[in-house]
Amino acid sequence: MHFVEAEWSRPCYGAPIFRFQQKLKSLKKNLKQWNKAIFGNIEAIVREAEADLLVWQAAAEQNSVSDSVYDTFIQKQLALENALKIKDDYWKQKSGSKWIHLSERNTAYYQALCKVHSSQNLITSLITDDGIVLDSQQGIKSYIVKYFENKFTEQPVIIHEE
Known part of the structure; x- marks a missing residue:
């Protein structure tokens, strides 16, 4: 804030x-x-976490006796899970859907959902103060510009000094 x-x-x-x-x-x-x-970059962080995990997984398999290698492997695994959760949360927020799950973001449903969201951000008609319905983009645009110009033009202030 x-x-x-x-x-x-x-x-x-x-x-x-x-x-x-x-x-x-x-x-x-x-x-x-x-x-x-x-x-x-969320995608780069996930790729880096996956690469780190593979390196430490190979080290853990080769050196199964060392506790420090195994502990580092577990930490890298948790880091990857955290990065994937952040990526999943990002896509949930982007889609506006609370229930979209991992790897569902490239489906036709998800793409349609994003398209619907963008179409909902469009003003398709507007009722003026006079009750007239405007449905052309040019008419809506000119009415909004005129409305805000009238609203925000400077009004002269008259001060009466006595």
């Missing part, structure tokens, strides 16, 4: 809707960088 507040408090100049758009754009960029720094 502190990260968002800091980003939102940065000065930006222009019309209110422009400032809002610029702050959102800047916040998105910085959140992506933060996500990359904190979580990294």
